[in-house]
Amino acid sequence: MEFSRNSSLRFWTLPLEDTCGRILAEAITSTEDLPHFARSTMDGYALKAADTFGATETLPAYIKVTGEVFMGKTPYFSIKQGEAAKIPTGGMLPGGADAVLMYEHTQPFGNSDIEVLKALAPGDNVIQKGQDISKGTLLLNRGHKLRPQDMGALSAIGLSDVVVYKRPIVSIISTGDEIIPPGQPLKGAEVRDINSYNLHGLLLNNGALPVRKGIFRDDYDTIRGVVEEAVKTSQMVLITGGSSVGTLDHTKKIIAGLGRPGVLFHGVAVKPGKPLIAGSVDGIPIFGLPGHPAAVTVSFEVFIKQVLRRLTGEAAKEPDTNIIKARLTYSLSSQPARTDFIWVKIVNQDGQTCAQPILGKSGLIGTLVRADGIIEIPAGKRGVEEGEEVLVRLF
Amino acid sequence: MEFSRNSSLRFWTLPLEDTCGRILAEAITSTEDLPHFARSTMDGYALKAADTFGATETLPAYIKVTGEVFMGKTPYFSIKQGEAAKIPTGGMLPGGADAVLMYEHTQPFGNSDIEVLKALAPGDNVIQKGQDISKGTLLLNRGHKLRPQDMGALSAIGLSDVVVYKRPIVSIISTGDEIIPPGQPLKGAEVRDINSYNLHGLLLNNGALPVRKGIFRDDYDTIRGVVEEAVKTSQMVLITGGSSVGTLDHTKKIIAGLGRPGVLFHGVAVKPGKPLIAGSVDGIPIFGLPGHPAAVTVSFEVFIKQVLRRLTGEAAKEPDTNIIKARLTYSLSSQPARTDFIWVKIVNQDGQTCAQPILGKSGLIGTLVRADGIIEIPAGKRGVEEGEEVLVRLF
Numbered sequence: 001m002e003f004s005r006n007s008s009l010r011f012w013t014l015p016l017e018d019t020c021g022r023i024l025a026e027a028i029t030s031t032e033d034l035p036h037f038a039r040s041t042m043d044g045y046a047l048k049a050a051d052t053f054g055a056t057e058t059l060p061a062y063i064k065v066t067g068e069v070f071m072g073k074t075p076y077f078s079i080k081q082g083e084a085a086k087i088p089t090g091g092m093l094p095g096g097a098d099a100v101l102m103y104e105h106t107q108p109f110g111n112s113d114i115e116v117l118k119a120l121a122p123g124d125n126v127i128q129k130g131q132d133i134s135k136g137t138l139l140l141n142r143g144h145k146l147r148p149q150d151m152g153a154l155s156a157i158g159l160s161d162v163v164v165y166k167r168p169i170v171s172i173i174s175t176g177d178e179i180i181p182p183g184q185p186l187k188g189a190e191v192r193d194i195n196s197y198n199l200h201g202l203l204l205n206n207g208a209l210p211v212r213k214g215i216f217r218d219d220y221d222t223i224r225g226v227v228e229e230a231v232k233t234s235q236m237v238l239i240t241g242g243s244s245v246g247t248l249d250h251t252k253k254i255i256a257g258l259g260r261p262g263v264l265f266h267g268v269a270v271k272p273g274k275p276l277i278a279g280s281v282d283g284i285p286i287f288g289l290p291g292h293p294a295a296v297t298v299s300f301e302v303f304i305k306q307v308l309r310r311l312t313g314e315a316a317k318e319p320d321t322n323i324i325k326a327r328l329t330y331s332l333s334s335q336p337a338r339t340d341f342i343w344v345k346i347v348n349q350d351g352q353t354c355a356q357p358i359l360g361k362s363g364l365i366g367t368l369v370r371a372d373g374i375i376e377i378p379a380g381k382r383g384v385e386e387g388e389e390v391l392v393r394l395f
Numbered sequence: 396m397e398f399s400r401n402s403s404l405r406f407w408t409l410p411l412e413d414t415c416g417r418i419l420a421e422a423i424t425s426t427e428d429l430p431h432f433a434r435s436t437m438d439g440y441a442l443k444a445a446d447t448f449g450a451t452e453t454l455p456a457y458i459k460v461t462g463e464v465f466m467g468k469t470p471y472f473s474i475k476q477g478e479a480a481k482i483p484t485g486g487m488l489p490g491g492a493d494a495v496l497m498y499e500h501t502q503p504f505g506n507s508d509i510e511v512l513k514a515l516a517p518g519d520n521v522i523q524k525g526q527d528i529s530k531g532t533l534l535l536n537r538g539h540k541l542r543p544q545d546m547g548a549l550s551a552i553g554l555s556d557v558v559v560y561k562r563p564i565v566s567i568i569s570t571g572d573e574i575i576p577p578g579q580p581l582k583g584a585e586v587r588d589i590n591s592y593n594l595h596g597l598l599l600n601n602g603a604l605p606v607r608k609g610i611f612r613d614d615y616d617t618i619r620g621v622v623e624e625a626v627k628t629s630q631m632v633l634i635t636g637g638s639s640v641g642t643l644d645h646t647k648k649i650i651a652g653l654g655r656p657g658v659l660f661h662g663v664a665v666k667p668g669k670p671l672i673a674g675s676v677d678g679i680p681i682f683g684l685p686g687h688p689a690a691v692t693v694s695f696e697v698f699i700k701q702v703l704r705r706l707t708g709e710a711a712k713e714p715d716t717n718i719i720k721a722r723l724t725y726s727l728s729s730q731p732a733r734t735d736f737i738w739v740k741i742v743n744q745d746g747q748t749c750a751q752p753i754l755g756k757s758g759l760i761g762t763l764v765r766a767d768g769i770i771e772i773p774a775g776k777r778g779v780e781e782g783e784e785v786l787v788r789l790f
Contacts, residue, residue: 016577017607020596034761036581041758043640071613071642072573074583088641090573090686092584132759139764147790148596149763152589152688156760160578178467178485182411183555186431188469189487197550201415201543212412218466245438246483247466291485293547319743321767321789324719348714363436364527365551366429368544369534372716394716395542 033130046097047084060115100125143315165313168235175241207312251288255279292363326355333383343371428525441492442479455510495520538710560708563630570636646683650674687758721750728778738766
């Protein structure tokens, strides 16, 4: 698994191959020119462009082939006026040469001469030293999430080790007398733990290391004990429980009682997700999430993700390509006093990308499974009309 | 790391918590009703809706509270006409009750009676047994990539273990006399290995387990030996090397010499990526990739990914939300005889999602780092006009 090579709390150095999807903890500026020599981009002849001026198929120029460049080898000769050297794609341009003539534009002539059938300009079929990435270029910013091509570029400029943010440990505490784990048969009024697994996946996909603490009885002392321990061993704590007033009051009291500043807010004007509790104890953010699966996802996407970013170090992407435009397939009404989130499926209708609202009671896990994302109807709006363009947050 | 709990070659069983992003190897049909009992969605009173008919704030109905439902407990009493039981959100509806009245719509009256201030219909504030996911419902298809909400749903229906496809092992073989690894200082005409790391990331992001075999001299016997071993120990082999005619001929000869059917095609009408070689030896797909980083990415996205899907088991997504629509910020010309891929950056212009082509020589790794994706100009088209809508494949 992961290993630390420096003692810093928030970041460490990983071998390049382990950095896909990780967040850069420092900006990357190239300390080298890439390529670090002028290279040919074609199989052909390295020569002086001036020697080809005016050359055409009917009026060729004549040049003597005086050498050959081999891959990975430095050519220890120079090209003089009227001379050329064979060169492969990627080969180092010999001194004196400033362009490469493709084989296709030559004809052999005698033993060592070629006919030049095309005029070249200096730089034709050559990548200059530093033309790809020049020394001193800011290549990637701190907070950037590394993609495959970024890994290629880091290798290109000679970085075999990369300083990335450590993934923050986030504790998931499931509460409720009725909650049982998935591997156990259901008895009576029991229900299975949905939210721990949903949150586990959401945290993984957003660069955190989730730790499921388990399922705990809805009892003040029990939950307080678990939360107290979690605050000491993780960088964020998520408590998921029922949505009854009693359960939420419990969570609120525990957060308030553990330290300062305690509860920051309770209740947000969004649906689903209204009863969200947010707090902070000794610098560790704590969230009390409502029990409905849909409310958990909305709370995570809209609120928790922003706070998590401060821990993972990931910079917000502008524009966020995870939000796409689509046309609504039918009208939706909404209460203007709150922000509504509606689950939609992305469908293709006559070549148009459309968002089809998913019917059925909100808060159900079956609805989330059928969905590709959510749309937001902002507070102040009474609804969205069929055919109107909406923004879909995919997940 | 991973562990096998069954002996099948292509799939195995993993604990639910390890399945985020994995591909389902079997369709999931629920063997349970979710919820498996009628539940209240509100804090309030469980009662018979008929007892509330006609009730309003000015003309309330009167009902006796005869019991209380507790979370996770089966209520062993029934609601008779004129009766109600206190119930929390998520509580099991007692026999005889068919609706839940919210606290907000009641007034205490005497010791054990309540005033009902609102009429209810049967089913109000209740999730019926099986209403979320009913027994026998096809929940997820084989080939589906598991998302956080899917993990929640699998837990909900009692699956603590999930059968997923094993990730195919894909060997990456880097060839070229001039190639050195990133951790080594550059000498003379050497260049660093870019493609192995780019491919490593692309494979990881597409559900494969990459194995970088190393960098090998561009020598027939050496490379043949490595490829021969790789064909025996992996499910796919990618050979990346120079783009010179000599190097590509090497790769082609090796694939042809190892087994049947050998080389399937050499050269495709796309740019970049034209010299791609595709073959198959004893059922193992082998690709010889051109040396330019941009050509590697295009070859992977356009050709290799389709073949890889057959190994990872991942079903193609319809519509593919990884492809977004954008307006081109300036005109591009293109050769009608081939498909052109152009690197673009996604930018916001006056609230419109726009694709801004990235200038500079193609094939450079610096270009890929600045890009958010590629657009395709299909064969037959002479270009795309400024403002025209294009499809951007994000990565």
